[in-house]
Amino acid sequence: MTDAAQEAGIHTGRCLCGAVAYRIAGPLVDLGACHCSQCRRQSGHYWASFDVAPGDLTITGMDNVTWYRSSESAERGFCRTCGSFLFWREVDAEAFEISAGSLDRPTGLHLEKHIFVADKGDYYEIADDVPQFSAGGPKQG
Numbered sequence: 001m002t003d004a005a006q007e008a009g010i011h012t013g014r015c016l017c018g019a020v021a022y023r024i025a026g027p028l029v030d031l032g033a034c035h036c037s038q039c040r041r042q043s044g045h046y047w048a049s050f051d052v053a054p055g056d057l058t059i060t061g062m063d064n065v066t067w068y069r070s071s072e073s074a075e076r077g078f079c080r081t082c083g084s085f086l087f088w089r090e091v092d093a094e095a096f097e098i099s100a101g102s103l104d105r106p107t108g109l110h111l112e113k114h115i116f117v118a119d120k121g122d123y124y125e126i127a128d129d130v131p132q133f134s135a136g137g138p139k140q141g
């Protein structure tokens with residue numbers, strides 16, 4: 001990403017293979033690390049994601065995204081070629097949460113919260129000063 005693009009508030013990101021990419025023309029908000037068992041199983045560790053306003057998001061390669069319905073209310077999108085876990089949304093909702101790890105640097109983001117820490121893996125400790133919530137925690141933005 002160019003400095004000019006960053007100054008204009010444009011962020012970009014993609015999956016590992018590049019078949020799915022996105023562009024965001026607006027703020028990235030509510031960056032949280034989710035320690036729930038679903039995020040752990042799908043991502044391999046805990047999963048950090050942020051929210052964007054639906055109108056700010058342009059996705060290319062959406063036909064390469066497979067949606068997995070992980071619960072009654074939520075589904076998770078991943079690249080069917082490389083397996084990158086990119087998106088979480090409430091079923092049929094327009095708003096996406098997007099994997100922070102898929103963003104191109106610099107992101108300008110700082111982790112705001114750890115959520116679902118009651119479900120976290122037993123092989124690591126959370127050793128930073130970021131607020132922790134046993135379940136979902138507060139939503140912003």
Ligand SMILES: [Zn+2]
Binds near residue numbers: 019020083084
């Ligand atoms: Zn991919």
Ligand SMILES: [Zn+2]
Binds near residue numbers: 035047
């Ligand atoms: Zn989770």
